Amino acid sequence: MSIQWYPGHMAKAKRLLLDQLKWVDAVIELGDARVPESSRNPLLQQLLKGKPKIVLLNKADLADPQWTESWLRELRKTSPVLAVSAATGFGVGKIVPEMERLMAGKQDRMAMKGVRARSIRAMVVGIPNIGKSSLINQLIGSAKAKTGNKPGITRGNQWIRIHDKLELLDTPGLLWPKFENPEVGNKLAASGAIRDEVLNQEELAAWLLGWLKEYYPTSLERYTREPSQLTLEGIGRSRGCLIKGGEVDLLKASQIFLREFRSGALGKITMDRF
Template sequence: MTIQWFPGHMTRARRQIQDKLKLIDIVIELLDARVPISSRNPMIDEILRDKPRLIVLNKSDLADSRTTEQWIAAFAEQGHACIAVDSSTGTRVNEIPVRARAILHAMIERQIAKGIKPRAVRGLIVGIPNVGKSTLINRLAGRNIAATGDRPGVTKGQQWIKVGTEMELLDTPGILWPKFEDQIVGYRLAMTGAIREQVLNVEDIAFFAVKVLVKRYWPTIAERFGVETPPKDIEDADEIVRVMEDIGRKRGCLISGGRVDLEKTSGIILRELRAGKLGRISLEGPDDL
């Protein structure tokens, strides 16, 4: 299955970001800590060019902490400052303005040397849909300003938002890129809910999810769903379907003739994965680069 989703408002958002860049001091690039590669828009480097950048790994409470530390080290090797946060609980969110000002230290010092009182840092938050931009902004601002939702595409426009007296943030709609060159990226984004389910085949996404989870976190799957027999070969499609059917039986997803309702089973698997009920799971690591 080919996964594509590029609504018209995303084209407009890209154009709006490019128009606002001259007003921006630093870019805060928000990624999903579970899928930092897949949630990183390859168009962003082209759009932002050489703007100073802080990479923020959001939803770190849902990701494997050891893998997240590996990602922070990997980005540091690439010359990017990186911090892991959880915007839903506020964990380490308040460190973002501090880290941003540290990155801009030289610029601020030049202003002081010229006798200019440093103004509030102007930051631009960018990221794909459903990565948690609006939730993060509301945490930073200390009030509900940006619209939030558990589905992609909630933010449609741009707005400046004050964060205390030392930072102003420009929120932007999430931007996906027009074509997934690597379909695995599309599947990973679908697993985490970054793409609307209306454009997906839920069973295909769940099949891919089970294959990944069996490979990386079999004990977790076995415990959560009560599945006792791992697949003999994770590359064998029939074996992955057999695991899905085992999960369906354990959850009572049966239809006439005692057959498993794979669509209903798939929905359960994806909902529990996205809600963190399977534990802290990372779907890709730096070695996947």
């Protein structure tokens, strides 16, 4: 599936990000535990230019725990990394101590120069809909940052004080304009990072169905145990998406299938592997 689009607010988000980087001590980069590689923006690594960084694999509640362990081991080779869930609170308590560890050296140097320690300012970045605002809300225990179950909710930057030692900057999701690898585009779309309005949902659902048949066949048993029925049409039939004449409404079937996958109803699934 080809995804051709580059909404204006992405270009704006990139400009904002470059601008804000000047004001922050560190970066919290959110990845999606279901797509730890595809969800990390290659452009971002260039933009960050050596800022101290921790990586969080969010939505760990939806990912395959064995793969999460493997990804943590892999990613830990290049930067501190934690698996978290902004929905359940899993792992969130480890974030502030990890930030303090990351910044300890810099704070010591500042103290030696006689600079009074101020709070750490960190910027939360990641692709759209990955849970940046939810994570900040989970850290402060209140819904200060606006969240929503579709990409493009956060439009501007917003500073939020977590406690006396840490301030976080919520930022709009940043996605890269071209996916060199169509598989990456499909995985991101399936995980919910791309607005459904710019997608061909039937194509995407067909791709996802094929992928799940190969990698997590048991996740599909909720629709039917009859392999020949495992088509979008079969899924639609099992969910009663019929139009007049008894035909299946394939768009409706696709939407239900994608929604169930994204919500975790098909089980804990990781789409990136190595």
